[in-house]
Amino acid sequence: RSAVAGTAYLAFTNTRGGPGTTLSIPMMHKVDAGWRSHYLTLEMQVQDAPAPEEILVAIGASTGGRPHHRIGNRYSDMEEMGLTEG
Numbered sequence: 001r002s003a004v005a006g007t008a009y010l011a012f013t014n015t016r017g018g019p020g021t022t023l024s025i026p027m028m029h030k031v032d033a034g035w036r037s038h039y040l041t042l043e044m045q046v047q048d049a050p051a052p053e054e055i056l057v058a059i060g061a062s063t064g065g066r067p068h069h070r071i072g073n074r075y076s077d078m079e080e081m082g083l084t085e086g
Contacts, residue, residue, distance in 0.1 A: 004030055005031075006030035006031060007030070007031050008029060008030055008031055008032060009033060011026040011027070011028055012026070013025070013026060018050070019046070019047060019048055019049055019050065020046070021045065022044070022045050023043065023044050023045065023046075023058050024041050024042070024043050025041065025042040025043075025044070025058055025059070025060035026039075026040075026041055027040040027041065027042060027060050027061070027062055028040075029065070034073050034074040034075050035065065035073045036069070036071045036072065037065035037066050037069035037073070038062075038065040039066075039071075040066060042060040044058065044060075
């Protein structure tokens with residue numbers, strides 16, 4: 001997080017499988033976890049990894065959120081319910 005000045009929590013998944021297993025990498029806004037426009041999932045496969053006795057570590061990144069997103073954010077939901085961020 002410090003390399004990209006991020007402060008939000010790091011979303012992650014654990015997947016077990018052999019070569020070619022589909023990996024799902026959850027992504028979100030690096031500073032504000034409330035912005036749903038940045039809730040994205042990167043799915044990928046590495047056909048020749050992991051080999052026996054190897055571990056595959058994959059990291060996903062994006063330059064922005066979902067284009068033309070149709071969902072709001074948690075703050076507008078809270079506002080509609082009369083709640084404040086606490």
